[in-house]
Every structure is written in C-alpha cells, then in structure tokens.
Amino acid sequence: MVKIKTILAGVLVLIIAVLAVLYFSGSEEKKVRKQFHLLSEWVSKDPDEKVFTMAHKVQSIGTLFAEACEFKAPIVSLSGSYTPEEISSYAAQGRAYFSKLSLRFYDLEIDFPEEGVAKAILTAKLTGTSKAGEHVDEIQEFECALQKIEDRWLFRSFKVVEVLKR
C-alpha cells in the first residue's frame, strides 16, 4: 500500500515537473518571439512616418541587441561585431534610404540549448521602396543567437545561412 502511494506521488511530481518545464519554456519562447516582433515593428517604416516616431524606433532598435552583436554574412564587408549604438546608427541610415520598408520574420524555430541562451532559425523578408523608386524584395534564412541578460532576451549574433556556395 505504501509502495503504491510512493509510486503515485512520484508520478504526480513528475507530471507537475514536466508541465512546469513546458509552461516556463513556452513562456521563454514567447519572450524570444516578442523580441523578433519588436525588431520587425521598429525596422519597418510607413511612407507617412513622423520624425518623432522615426527617432523613437531607431533608438529602440539598439535596445534589442547585446553589447557586442556579431553579424556574419557571405559579404565580408558586412561581417563584424557591432555595438547597440552602431546598430541604431546603421539602422537610421538604412531606413532613411527607403520611403516604405517592411521587415517580417517567418518560420521561426527556437531552441534553448543551455540556460540563458536561445538559438533561432528564421526566414526574414525585407520589402520596400526606396526614395528613388526602386523596389526591394529580399528573402533570406538566418541563424540567430540570443542571450538572456537581466531578464531580457537580447540579440547576440546573426548569421546569414549560405545555401549556395560557389
């Protein structure tokens, strides 16, 4: 009788533990997804965007990144380590080139290989119209790493997935 009770208690504890892990990892995944959503929102630009909105968005973009964010791309000149301030600056320059810009993330797969680290594989689609009237429609797969710092998930690295290697 005692044995059965012990086994049942053990099973119950196991079920609670599994549910807790699922719940908390699920909520961490939501937090990570929210960071991508914010990045998408702050990079995107409407044609009638006001100056204050632009300034707020550009400044906010930097807050999503860790102190040194690594960017790796097949184009060597784009690869390197950037501070949040540099990222905000480049974002401002990039956004200024466009009258309309949209950045969307799709097929986001998030994994937590260790405590405080998230790895994501995603598709980024950038569409827009430059002030000169040129249309941009680019799609690319990325591998991204995030780090949890003071209860916030910050982008640590972005790597362009090279599908075709010459």
Next chain:
Amino acid sequence: MVESKKIRQFFFPSLTPKFLIRVTLVALFAYVFFGHVCLPLRIRGYSMEPTYRNGGFNLCWRVRYIFSEPKRSDVVAVRFAGKSVMLLKRVVAVEGERVEFRDGKLFVDGDKVDEPYVRYPCDWNLPPRQVEKGHVYVVGDNRRMPIESHRFGQTSIQRIVGVPVW
C-alpha cells in the same frame, strides 16, 4: 423534375454523416498530399528560362529522392529559406566532381558538358572547384546575365526538397 432535383443535390448536398466523412477524408488527403508530398509551386524569376518561365506553375514531387540521390541534369527544388521559399535549379555536378566554366561552357572533371537546355548565350568564367561530400552543384539554365547576378553553387543534398513534376 428529377433532373433539377439531381442538380440541386449536386450543388447543395444533404449533410449526412456519410457526406461529412467523405468531405473530411478528401480534405485530409488534400492536406497531406499537397502539403507534404506534392507541393504547388509558383515560379518567380528568370534563372531557369526557357525551361521554366517566370510566373509559371508546377508541382514539386517530394518523394523523388527517398531511395536515390540527385544526378547530373536533374532539375531540383532547393529549400532556400523557411518552408516555402525554394530555388529551382539544375544539377550540373555531383559530389567529388570538379566544376568550371570557360567562356560560358561547362566543364566537369575537365570534360566539356553538352547542355542543350542552355539556349541563351553565356560568357561565364569560373575557376575549377570541387563539389564537397554530401553536396551537388546547381546552376540555372538562363546564363544570359552576368555571373555575379546569378544564384548558383554547391548545396547540401539535405536542402533538396524534390523535383518539378513537369
């Protein structure tokens, strides 16, 4: 009278359990078949012209390479980003082979390859390179544009999703 009843029955069937089961089975089959076995493709871009034209429609047969591997001159769909963005390219070399372009002509392991599907003039030059293990070398059929503007190269066999049905 009987005819009009039949026509009405065809367009407005009775919602019997048998009918609902049939509809569910058809929907399930369509979801599995067109979602995972035979994917609808809309062709965007000119890199495979004239074999496959921009704006064309096709189906991607995913089970083609379950028991075999891609071989030279196969047209394949390569997963480019996420689950739904693919490149349609032709395999010109398989693992271990050396690929090069000389004055627009393709050479594999030093031998000139006859390519009847390349209809437009090409002046590409590309030094020899070896296809890595587990990879194939893919190129589009339309080589009219400068070599820098064409997406081609070696890709992992894991990224090959299937072949176009026609």
